[in-house]
Amino acid sequence: MEEKIFTLLNEQINKEFQSAYIYLDFYNFFEEKSLDGFSKWYKDQANEEMGHAWRFINYLHDKDQQINLAPIEHNSQKYSSVKEILEKGLKHEQYISDCIRTIYAQANDVKDFETMNFLNYFLSEQIEEEVNARNLIAKYNFVGESGVLGMNGLLQTSTDHEG
Numbered sequence: 056m057e058e059k060i061f062t063l064l065n066e067q068i069n070k071e072f073q074s075a076y077i078y079l080d081f082y083n084f085f086e087e088k089s090l091d092g093f094s095k096w097y098k099d100q101a102n103e104e105m106g107h108a109w110r111f112i113n114y115l116h117d118k119d120q121q122i123n124l125a126p127i128e129h130n131s132q133k134y135s136s137v138k139e140i141l142e143k144g145l146k147h148e149q150y151i152s153d154c155i156r157t158i159y160a161q162a163n164d165v166k167d168f169e170t171m172n173f174l175n176y177f178l179s180e181q182i183e184e185e186v187n188a189r190n191l192i193a194k195y196n197f198v199g200e201s202g203v204l205g206m207n208g209l210l211q212t213s214t215d216h217e218g
Contacts, residue, residue: 056170063157071108072127075108091207091211093137138195141192145192148184191206
C-alpha cells in the first residue's frame with residue numbers, strides 16, 4: 056500500500072473515533088435536557104462512528120498494515136441550542152465527506168482499486184449522513200423551538216441508524 060494512502064486511512068480511524076466523541080458530546084447535552092429522543096439519535100450516531108472506525112481498522116489489517124492510533128483531540132463544549140447542535144452535526148458530516156473524497160482521490164491517483172472499492176461504502180454512507188443532518192435541520196426550522204418536543208418523540212422511534 057502506498058504510504059500516502061496508508062497515512063490517510065490511518066488518520067481517518069482517528070477522525071471516526073473523534074466523530075464518536077463529538078456525537079457523545081451532543082448526546083450529553085440532550086440527556087441533560089431530558090430530550091431522550093435526541094439523545095438516542097446521537098448515541099446511535101456515536102456508535103455508528105465507532106463502527107466506521109472499526110471498518111477502517113479491519114481494512115488496514117486485511118491489507119497487512121500496522122495501525123497507528125493517535126490521541127483523540129476533543130474537549131467537551133457548551134451548546135446554547137438544539138439548532139446549534141444540528142448545524143454543527145451537518146458541518147461535521149460535510150467535513151468527514153471531504154476527508155473520504157480526499158482519500159478516494161489519492162487512491163485513484165495511484166490506481167489503488169481495492170481502497171477505492173472499500174471507500175465506496177463510505178461515499179454512499181456520507182450521502183446518507185448529510186441527508187439525515189439536513190433533514191433534522193429542515194424539521195427544526197419548520198417547527199421551531201416550540202416543536203422540539205414533537206421532534207424528540209419522532210427521534211425516539213427513528214430507525215435511521217438500523218442497518
